[in-house]
Amino acid sequence: MSEDDxxxxxxxxxxxxESVLIATARSSRPRKKEPPFVFDRRLHVADCHFCRGxxxxxxxxxxxLPAAGDWQIRVVKNLYPVFGDEHSLEELSxxxxxxxxxxxxxxxxxxxxxxxxxxxxxxxxHLTMLFALYRDRMAQLYEAxxxxxxxLVFKNFGPAAGGSIPHTHSQIIAMPIIPxxxxxxxxxxxxxxxxxxxxxxxxxxxxxxxxxxxxxxxxSGKIRRKIxxxxxxxxxxxxxxxxxxxxxxxEWEVHILPLVHQHDYTAIGNETCRDLGQILKRVMARLxxxxxxxxxxxxxxxxxxxxxxxxxxxxxxxxxxICPRTSIPNGFELGSGLAVNxxxxxxxxxxxxxxxxxxxx
Ligand SMILES: [Zn+2]
Ligand SMILES: [Zn+2]
Ligand SMILES: [Zn+2]
Numbered sequence: 347m348s349e350d351d352x353x354x355x356x357x358x359x360x361x362x363x364e365s366v367l368i369a370t371a372r373s374s375r376p377r378k379k380e381p382p383f384v385f386d387r388r389l390h391v392a393d394c395h396f397c398r399g400x401x402x403x404x405x406x407x408x409x410x411l412p413a414a415g416d417w418q419i420r421v422v423k424n425l426y427p428v429f430g431d432e433h434s435l436e437e438l439s440x441x442x443x444x445x446x447x448x449x450x451x452x453x454x455x456x457x458x459x460x461x462x463x464x465x466x467x468x469x470x471x472h473l474t475m476l477f478a479l480y481r482d483r484m485a486q487l488y489e490a491x492x493x494x495x496x497x498l499v500f501k502n503f504g505p506a507a508g509g510s511i512p513h514t515h516s517q518i519i520a521m522p523i524i525p526x527x528x529x530x531x532x533x534x535x536x537x538x539x540x541x542x543x544x545x546x547x548x549x550x551x552x553x554x555x556x557x558x559x560x561x562x563x564x565x566s567g568k569i570r571r572k573i574x575x576x577x578x579x580x581x582x583x584x585x586x587x588x589x590x591x592x593x594x595x596x597e598w599e600v601h602i603l604p605l606v607h608q609h610d611y612t613a614i615g616n617e618t619c620r621d622l623g624q625i626l627k628r629v630m631a632r633l634x635x636x637x638x639x640x641x642x643x644x645x646x647x648x649x650x651x652x653x654x655x656x657x658x659x660x661x662x663x664x665x666x667x668i669c670p671r672t673s674i675p676n677g678f679e680l681g682s683g684l685a686v687n688x689x690x691x692x693x694x695x696x697x698x699x700x701x702x703x704x705x706x707x
Contacts, residue, residue: 352690356593360546361530366593366685370693382639383504386512387462396420396513398459408453409483411475418472419479420456421518427452429521435493449493451520455479457501461513464503466631470707473623478616480518480646485612487520488651494520496528496650504641506671524650531647532655532662539661547663548607554578554589578691580632580698583625585618590695595685598637598670598694600629609662611648626666627706633670635701642670 351371358364395403398416405423412418429450438445457476458468465473480499487497501516502509524532538546554576561571580600581588588602602625608614614622633640648664649655679686 424452474620477619500645506641597689609649
């Protein structure tokens with residue numbers, strides 16, 4: 347079967363209960379494509395609440411960087427928080443229904459003072475400051491309250507990714523539970539570690555950088571699949587690797603992982619933040635080059651700071667998942683829980699790797 351005609355279910359190696367249908371043949375494309383989006387590229391918008399000069403229009407400020415002079419990044423309360431600290435924390439059960447109070451924090455990080463700037467256009471020093479801020483704010487929210495069982499940092503960019511405000515921003519949410527997606531990764535990587543005495547993420551990195559194989563059809567002797575070294579690698583830097591997952595849920599999904607095992611994002615140093623900013627900038631430039639006007643979500647998965655998860659130092663490995671949104675999930679995907687990806691991950695990885703990007707710094 348050629349790369350252009352794949353119909354196969356691929357199992358997520360981190361969470362084996364999750365799988366993806368790779369269906370690249372034109373006749374098996376069940377999804378509607380998102381139309382390309384034209385971004386607001388203006389530097390400053392007079393009535394934008396997040397633009398410099400309109401500071402009094404936002405909810406209360408939590409911090410700004412730098413603290414004096416013109417700010418580059420601001421953190422403010424979310425006007426419409428999904429979790430809040432005014433709640434009671436009381437749990438409630440009735441019949442089969444169970445309720446956990448929506449206790450927590452919800453903050454907005456205004457990533458840049460420039461309104462319509464994309465990640466790949468930000469300077470490395472700015473991105474270093476942003477990734478160090480994610481780290482510091484995450485650590486502060488864990489320390490502030492033991493009821494913050496998980497702190498999630500994420501970014502929505504573009505309406506197809508749920509970005510309702512055009513000015514570039516990220517969000518940070520401290521919540522009273524460890525959410526399912528994190529819990530599933532935590533639990534399964536723990537099981538993997540118990541069996542193999544190895545971190546599953548480290549194993550994936552090793553495989554992406556050293557594994558090659560040719561698989562033959564037993565009867566005909568024809569080559570069924572060839573796996574080349576580096577086939578899934580999009581970018582590499584001193585401390586990080588950007589990988590196209592074999593079982594990608596989204597056509598252009600890319601994950602960035604630290605090369606040296608580390609379970610907790612809040613432990614990264616400033617120099618590492620700089621390298622992370624650099625590799626993210628390069629990956630985003632590649633996505634922009636290939637897709638044009640890329641709308642995406644990214645989020646950090648880091649080990650929870652939770653006494654019930656204290657054994658995660660060896661088994662969990664933090665990472666940044668970048669999920670470009672090029673189509674809307676349909677009834678088949680919602681009904682089956684099977685994500686449909688209409689582009690071969692091998693082909694997408696090659697296209698991203700081959701995209702010509704300028705020297706970025
Ligand atoms: Zn703005
Ligand atoms: Zn690891
Ligand atoms: Zn993850």
